[in-house]
Amino acid sequence: MQLNDIKAVITGGASGLGNAVARHLVAHGGKVALFDVNEEKGQQAAADLGDAARFYRTDVTSEDGVVANLEAARQAMGGLNAVINCAGILGAGRVLGREAPMPLNNFSTTVMVNLVGSFNVAKSAANLMQHNEAGEDGERGVIINTASVAAYEGQIGQAAYSASKGGVVGMTLPMARELSRFGIRVATIAPGIFWTPMVDGMPEAVQESLSASIPFPSRLGRPEEYAELAAFILANRYINGETIRLDGGVRLQPK
8 A cells, every 4th residue: 555545544643653643644645534532632733734634533432423533534535544543541550559449440441442442443444444446455444553562561550551452462363354355454563662742741760761671772762663664564565463563672571
């Protein structure tokens, strides 16, 4: 799939990794629809990207809302052949906190946004993509989900987050196998520690400590590097059913 032919929906597209993907695709001639819950940031991000971008306020856990916005985006862009799921929340918290066990709602909300939300967008997008005209090798679309290295080495306080991202890894292969008959590829990126709005809010000492923990290069990942990998997956039709770590060789310690 050529990047200038891309018509992509990007969840979490108002900032962070999702916005970096949007900027990369637009710079290479693609069209994007930004799905995000942050109205102000979403509208500004779309305006910054120009005519090739549109914003749709979207709760990824809403089935009807996602279906409606995907159809609106498809019509506005003149098609839909890619989805990059970057929407997510951190959901930090210990199973047994100092005062009480983790409220069940904290766990379920994290799983709903990160895992169920990704599935919700992916399945609704696939429903539209299956009707696309087949391209080279019979390809009709690509779905890229975002997991995390925490899916493999979750730290103390990441039970909910790791569970949600582990679910994203787990559904990658079966979804790719099922959608292969429609010519739709599915892949997942598992980022390490990246410069995102979540990291920006951390104290400088914590940021330096995180950077020092990464073998090479010993720095936090740049959103542009995530975007470059997403673009490579979109362009390389033989990448399917795989989760790719993008982490500088880091392996998270217990805490």
